[in-house]
Amino acid sequence: xxxSETNIAEYSNQGFxxxxxxxxxxxxxxxxxxxxRLYAKSEAxxxxxxxxxxxxxxxxxxxxxxxxxxxxxxxxxxxHIAWVGGAEATLRTFGQDRRLLKIAQQLLxxxxxxxxxxxxxxxxxxxxxxxxxxxxxxxxxxxxxGFDDLRGDGSYVQLLxxxxxxxxxxxxxxxxxxxxxxxxxxxxxxxxxQIDFDSAVAPLLKSGDVVxxxxxxxxxxxxxxxxxxxxxxxxxxxxxxxxxxxxxxxxEGELLSV
Numbered sequence: 001x002x003x004s005e006t007n008i009a010e011y012s013n014q015g016f017x018x019x020x021x022x023x024x025x026x027x028x029x030x031x032x033x034x035x036x037r038l039y040a041k042s043e044a045x046x047x048x049x050x051x052x053x054x055x056x057x058x059x060x061x062x063x064x065x066x067x068x069x070x071x072x073x074x075x076x077x078x079x080h081i082a083w084v085g086g087a088e089a090t091l092r093t094f095g096q097d098r099r100l101l102k103i104a105q106q107l108l109x110x111x112x113x114x115x116x117x118x119x120x121x122x123x124x125x126x127x128x129x130x131x132x133x134x135x136x137x138x139x140x141x142x143x144x145x146g147f148d149d150l151r152g153d154g155s156y157v158q159l160l161x162x163x164x165x166x167x168x169x170x171x172x173x174x175x176x177x178x179x180x181x182x183x184x185x186x187x188x189x190x191x192x193x194q195i196d197f198d199s200a201v202a203p204l205l206k207s208g209d210v211v212x213x214x215x216x217x218x219x220x221x222x223x224x225x226x227x228x229x230x231x232x233x234x235x236x237x238x239x240x241x242x243x244x245x246x247x248x249x250x251x252e253g254e255l256l257s258v
Contacts (some may be wrong), residue, residue, distance in 0.1 A: 015180030015217030046076040062086025077127040104237040117236030137215035154215040155239035162205035169226040172202040179218035
């Protein structure tokens with residue numbers, strides 16, 4: 001892993017930065033195997049759902065499985081799994097790997113941090129799973145007292161690890177450069193004329209690469225139109241004292257030290 005002052009400057013200036021080859025092929029294979037086991041568990045969880053359509057979440061084994069479908073005739077598609085380390089200890093261990101914590105340490109300016117997000121995204125071909133333009137600060141609860149930006153720069157960093165090589169067709173995450181400078185914007189973001197959506201860029205990651213981005217950085221992704229899955233493992237870390245939410249899953253929000 002080569003994380004440098006250049007990455008820190010890039011993160012500050014444009015809201016995201018790419019770090020290549022953070023994990024090697026054997027480590028990625030371990031995480032892929034854990035993702036496969038979780039996907040098998042998700043199919044059993046989907047069989048318990050009683051809703052006809054829409055988006056629905058169900059807790060199982062200290063993880064939260066979220067599905068969506070457009071009609072009762074469609075199959076349930078797995079959208080993501082929150083706090084995957086509850087059901088798969090391997091993913092909690094990798095999510096708290098020293099390499100990730102060192103990146104978070106440099107970007108948060110703190111030797112300790114709260115581990116808020118430990119999440120699996122699958123985006124299988126044909127699933128129509130997409131994520132509208134958004135800021136993660138919205139989901140931290142900045143508008144309703146759930147989060148306090150103590151540092152003034154977001155006080156939170158999200159690290160997305162690619163478990164598959166991404167392509168333009170596989171629905172990669174796209175970022176609006178320098179949108180981190182706009183601060184919190186009330187959704188829907190499409191109403192804000194100062195956002196240059198045409199400037200969006202999609203870092204095409206290789207498996208084992210990481211992209212770090214802040215909570216004000218506007219990002220989103222489209223459906224996977226390729227023939228391969230686009231699996232990503234996301235971990236989010238908050239500056240101590242910023243997270244004011246209560247958490248329902250055991251281990252969420254754990255205070256970690258580098």
